Amino acid sequence: MLFIETRGSWREMGRQIGDAFPEQLRSCIDYYAAWLVADLDRYRPAIAQIRDLISAHVPELIDETAGLAESSGIDEDTLLGYRFFNEVRERISEGCSVVYVANSDVGPILGRNCDLSATFDPDIQLCRTSRPTDGPDRITTTYLGMAGAVGVNASGLGIGGASAHTQSHYGVEGLPGQILNLLLMGRCGCVAEARDLLSRHAFLGKSQVLLTGDRDGASVLFEMAPGRTAEPVDRPPEQDWQICTNFFPSGRIPIDPEPMYLESAYARFGRMSHTLGAGLVERSVSGIQQLLTDIAQPGLCIPQDHVTLQTAYSQVMELATGRMHIRPGHPEDASWQVVALT
Structure with missing residues (x-):
């Protein structure tokens, strides 16, 4: 990285x-x-x-x-x-997992595994701390040279995304997902502002799910398919957590029947929802780090002979402090380090 x-x-x-x-x-x-x-x-x-x-x-x-x-x-x-x-x-395959926890020892946190092709892709992932003269500071990760990115800004908004496959297209007007991500990181400081922005622009590009969370404990998942505005999926009021992998959980956008891809997506989703829902995950940075280790590919949920993608890096963002814990590589090969805005 x-x-x-x-x-x-x-x-x-x-x-x-x-x-x-x-x-x-x-x-x-x-x-x-x-x-x-x-x-x-x-x-x-x-x-x-x-x-x-x-x-x-x-x-x-x-x-x-x-x-x-x-x-x-x-x-x-x-x-x-x-x-x-x-x-x-369209030529970049991603199989990511994202988790938001509203209550932890450091306030709200957003965690993510980025799962990519094992060839070339991991080596050109860029973790960038940006301090523009005309916008909020931010820490983001993406492919080198690409414009759109996920991460956390100085206002305490975090975004994490994952690919989600559908054959459904709803139009040809809108903004590319990379521009929408840039607008979120540069113009929004909370989930409410992110929700308003995404309600005003149709999405174009590779279909995806985008989990947003902020330092005040709010989160919402957006399901995004070409030619329509993002479909918000609210967090159940009884939960302090929200997750996504590589499918649309609401049922409002059709899911492509790709068995190998969905096997991994549902296995990771099931592991996260079970351990978070049953209180088996410590609400802390180290607890979410362990959860990301559990769902890394290959690993506990996805055996080697079922792997189509490999975990390229993991990240845990402290939204109240602007710190990103990042592990550049598979859990077996890498250790955590910290990048901070302050």
Whole structure:
């Protein structure tokens, strides 16, 4: 896993990333978007449309991409296409698990395992501490060079997502998921604000579930399918926890019948819901760390011969303090470290 702290204007922060990881960034583009580099002129009209969309909603990302291009020497259109094309997202498989606990020894916490292909993907995950001059500080994780990310901001809002498969599409208008994530991290400070923002924009891109939680103890799960606004799933009032894996739990969006994928998703979901519901998990950072260890792939829930993805990293976010505990690798191979906003 890669780590960086960036400061200053968005253009300056883009330069800092390009200076730190120029070769890794080129490798990412070659691996995930060789089709883009091979025929860039074909995609320039689409990239121009994406540029207009970004400029209208998150103009800071145009500046950051310009900085990336300046320091890495990579064509700006290539970078913009790589960062935002839905085709890139469609080629990335993720099998993540997310858990929110409202009451712990350090206040509300959000935990997540990021499960990816064992080849290449784990090496180019980036944990980034951003301190922009015109927005809240934040700690986020994502693929190197990608724009959208999950994490925690200085206002105490945390977001964690997981892929969820459906064949249902509801329209072609909306904002890409990466832009919505950026708006959540940069414009929202609590779950209520996140809920309002997502109610105003239809979602486009790879279908997913997104669990949001804040430092005041609120959480809500959003089910997101292309062409419709996010479907909120409220936490039952008797629970102080909420979870998601790789399916839509409400039943309001059809789930693809993919047995191997759903076997893992339901096994992890069942382990979390049982241990949290029965009070078998200590409400603490170490307790959630152990829960994430229990559901890592391969591991207790998913034997080696059933694994299609592998846990690339785990993270536990203290939403009241802005601290992220992160374990870069599978539990058998890695130890926890801390990244903090203060």
